[in-house]
Amino acid sequence: MTQNSKIIGKMNMRNTKHSGNKCSNRHKGSTIRRQLVFGFTSFAVIILFIVWVLQVLLLDKFYEYTKLTELKSVLNAIEYSIDDEDIDDICSDLASRYDVCLMLYSVKDGKLSKRIVDKEVSPTCVIHFANDAELNKYYNEALKSGDAWTERFSLIPEKTTNNDHHRNDDHSNKPPVSDVTHRVQRFFDIAISVKSFQDPGGNEYAAFINLRFTPVNAIQQTRNIQFVYISIGVILVAVFFALVFSIIIAKPLEKMTLAAEQMANGDYSVEFKCEGYRETKRLASTLNYAVDQISKTDNLQKELIANISHDLRTPLTLITGYSEMMRDIPGENTPENSQMIIDETKRLTTLVNDMLDYSKYSSGFEEPNLTVFNLTDSVKTTMNRYNELVRLKGYCIDFEYDGEAFVYADERMILQVIYNLLNNAVNYTGNDKRIAIKQSIFENGKVKISIYDTGIGIPRDKLVDIWDRYYKVDTLHKRAVTGSGLGLSIVSKLLQLHGASYGVESAEGKGSCFWFELPIQK
Ligand code: ADP
Numbered sequence: 001m002t003q004n005s006k007i008i009g010k011m012n013m014r015n016t017k018h019s020g021n022k023c024s025n026r027h028k029g030s031t032i033r034r035q036l037v038f039g040f041t042s043f044a045v046i047i048l049f050i051v052w053v054l055q056v057l058l059l060d061k062f063y064e065y066t067k068l069t070e071l072k073s074v075l076n077a078i079e080y081s082i083d084d085e086d087i088d089d090i091c092s093d094l095a096s097r098y099d100v101c102l103m104l105y106s107v108k109d110g111k112l113s114k115r116i117v118d119k120e121v122s123p124t125c126v127i128h129f130a131n132d133a134e135l136n137k138y139y140n141e142a143l144k145s146g147d148a149w150t151e152r153f154s155l156i157p158e159k160t161t162n163n164d165h166h167r168n169d170d171h172s173n174k175p176p177v178s179d180v181t182h183r184v185q186r187f188f189d190i191a192i193s194v195k196s197f198q199d200p201g202g203n204e205y206a207a208f209i210n211l212r213f214t215p216v217n218a219i220q221q222t223r224n225i226q227f228v229y230i231s232i233g234v235i236l237v238a239v240f241f242a243l244v245f246s247i248i249i250a251k252p253l254e255k256m257t258l259a260a261e262q263m264a265n266g267d268y269s270v271e272f273k274c275e276g277y278r279e280t281k282r283l284a285s286t287l288n289y290a291v292d293q294i295s296k297t298d299n300l301q302k303e304l305i306a307n308i309s310h311d312l313r314t315p316l317t318l319i320t321g322y323s324e325m326m327r328d329i330p331g332e333n334t335p336e337n338s339q340m341i342i343d344e345t346k347r348l349t350t351l352v353n354d355m356l357d358y359s360k361y362s363s364g365f366e367e368p369n370l371t372v373f374n375l376t377d378s379v380k381t382t383m384n385r386y387n388e389l390v391r392l393k394g395y396c397i398d399f400e401y402d403g404e405a406f407v408y409a410d411e412r413m414i415l416q417v418i419y420n421l422l423n424n425a426v427n428y429t430g431n432d433k434r435i436a437i438k439q440s441i442f443e444n445g446k447v448k449i450s451i452y453d454t455g456i457g458i459p460r461d462k463l464v465d466i467w468d469r470y471y472k473v474d475t476l477h478k479r480a481v482t483g484s485g486l487g488l489s490i491v492s493k494l495l496q497l498h499g500a501s502y503g504v505e506s507a508e509g510k511g512s513c514f515w516f517e518l519p520i521q522k
Helices: 002-027 030-058 060-080 089-098 133-144 217-264 278-327 335-362 375-384 387-393 411-428 487-498
Strands: 100-108 112-121 148-156 190-199 203-213 370-374 396-401 407-408 434-440 446-453 503-508 509-519
Touching: 002 509, 030 217, 060 089, 060 100, 060 148, 060 190, 060 203, 089 100, 089 112, 089 411, 100 133, 112 133, 112 434, 133 148, 133 190, 133 203, 148 370, 278 335, 370 375, 370 411, 375 396, 375 434, 375 446, 375 503, 396 503, 407 509, 411 434, 411 446, 411 487, 411 509, 487 509
Parallel strands: 396 434
Antiparallel strands: 100 112, 100 203, 148 190, 190 203, 370 407, 434 446, 446 509, 503 509
């Protein structure tokens, strides 16, 4: 037993090393912590980049687009409300809401005639400092461009000049702007927009709007500094959360790894803690199930090696001992000693055959070869194998049946089932050496074979276990009745292969009844 344990121990060690080599490349992979820090930081950097593009690179463009759209909507609103008696109030409202200067002229004979509305909200208004000729020029530009014309100017501050104005070079071909620059202290941008339209009565009008762009550059510096601080803050927060999450995720995994290493070294008492996320909990419970199964297999393996080594070694030792004795000691070459050798050899043969049968059936290596055959005859054939025993040892085997039953099954397998059950009945029956077999045919189309003995019976709590491999109710019982411990597990496997129902009823000290049922083939 100790030797066996050592063998298993060595095997485990080898397996651990082997799997270690197998995964050694994977161990070099990235850790969860590194992955999360990288992921979170990359995400933060991408978001910051998008914000930077929108806030720093494209802000001017957005602002300009929004403002020019506002210009258009103010002009449209004036055109829409031109025949409204409250046009003056409407224009006041528009001027203050959109922070624009506006003028509305009636037009006669293609020239600006009368100023109907005049709203000035900005000190840097181009249209309010333009003379009539200039305004007419803007109006003509609007007529030339369809009905509306918009132009944007960059004015350069000048404190000294009178009637002098400066525009950007690229605007040099645009209409002149009046002297407004003395009122301006720094760079600023202006857009003027002119629209020509008619009221429902066909009267013509021209609306002038002056819009001042707030210089975005003024807050650019502040925004850039702010952006740097925000970036540092966001990246630090991302790294912090990545570390926190990595700890939360990785901790249960690290614990499980330790437990798995313990398990790999043969300690099956380990428990994988079900903690953390649902996935890690599921992994832990699967591993707990696996460790449970492995420990069962391990126990079975140990038990198997112990049983086989004991059951094989005992007859072999006896055979060797008796043979040597008969060879070396004159007068020991008796028929009894020869019989002993023959019995032990038979026992050995039975054990090896049972082991082979069991592995064949349980591995699915052998499938049932189904034919129709006479089950009643099969019982009689099996009974005939015991004729000698009945005659020499005084056993009494009764078979009670009414009519013959045919079944569709594997005849060889069913013969083995009957033989194993009858063999147990013979081995375990009481001192009266009585065994009864009963065949019952039911109306539901089934035939039941029951094998009764009058022996020691089986304790109620052991009735389930006896179908397990190598299970023996009483391991200390006489060698004369010792079987391989595989007989009933072979019976159960064979009947399962046929989908048949089977069972046992037993009363301690009174006897047992093993039975199985098969469908009758008409
Ligand atoms: P074995 O070769 O030991 O008989 P089996 O698988 O045939 O192995 O039976 C398993 C155990 O079930 C036996 O060791 C015995 O303890 C119990 N058993 C089987 N048949 C009977 C029976 N007819 N009466 C009492 N106990 C039985």
